[in-house]
Amino acid sequence: MKISRVGNRGILFTFMELEKSFDCVTNVYVINGRKNFIVCDTYLGPYYMREVKEYLETNYGKKDYIIFNSHSHWDHIWGNSEFRNSIIVSHKICRDFIADYGIEELASHATEFAKEDIDIVLPNITFESKITFNDEGVEFFYSPGHSEDSASCYDLIDNVLFVGDNVDNPIPSYMCWNNLDKYKDTLDKYNSIGANIIVQSHGDIMDNKIIRSNIDYIVKLKANENMNFKEEDVLKKHIYNLEYLNSCTTT
Ligand SMILES: [Zn+2]
Helix, strand or coil: CEEEEECCCEEEEEECCCHHHHCCCEEEEEEECCCEEEEECCCCCHHHHHHHHHHHHHHHCCCEEEEECCCCCHHHCHHHHHHCCCEEEEEHHHHHHHHHHHHHHHHHHHHHHCCCCCCCCCCCEEECCEEEEHHHCEEEEECCCCCCCCEEEEECCCCEEEEECCCCCCCCCCCCCCCHHHHHHHHHHHHHHCCCEEEECCCCCECCHHHHHHHHHHHHHHCCCCCCCCCHHHHHHHHHHHHHHHHHHHC
16 A cells, blocks of 8 residues: 555555556545545455554544545445444445445455455435535535446545546546446536546546546547557557447447
């Protein structure tokens, strides 16, 4: 695990366990709020979340926790059980998806990635459009794209935007939803927010330019434009996306 500071009150915990199989790191982003630690995503289970908690409480003292699930995918929610008595917020569809597919996804990936028995714990507060924690200066809002249930966390005080899996460098990866119009709407909204710092789930801290490059890609996809990528890893992402989108039109 690597720990880095982001803005004035952000702490980024970067984990490497997915690197071998998926070629990417995974981030848990924490806002050190006034009365709460706001934790964006809970990674691969309580084992990792205990490390995060220990670091936070040693360095900043005890606070309550507000947990946010950016979407329902297994690598973002397995640590929810460590916070079962705290507020766990997600979009309504995200909660539904965890309820419907959480156990199934756990069964497929536990052998490789679970350090311990994982208890799937559902979010206990959901929203449709957005929910704001005014005292903390933090807003969670619906931002479908990577998946239908994706949402984002905006730190209004630090002007930092946590985008989950919706943004990747230099193009979106592992697309799981074929509504490209809505995906573009989400990226346009990110652009209009004009955050100083973009925090993505599976890569480095970026500035706002990364949004533009992700929008350009979606626009070209929508237009069925041929794209060439020289870097092998980017080409791989692109081919995965194309295969996924093709599978949606043929089934
Ligand atoms: Zn995902």
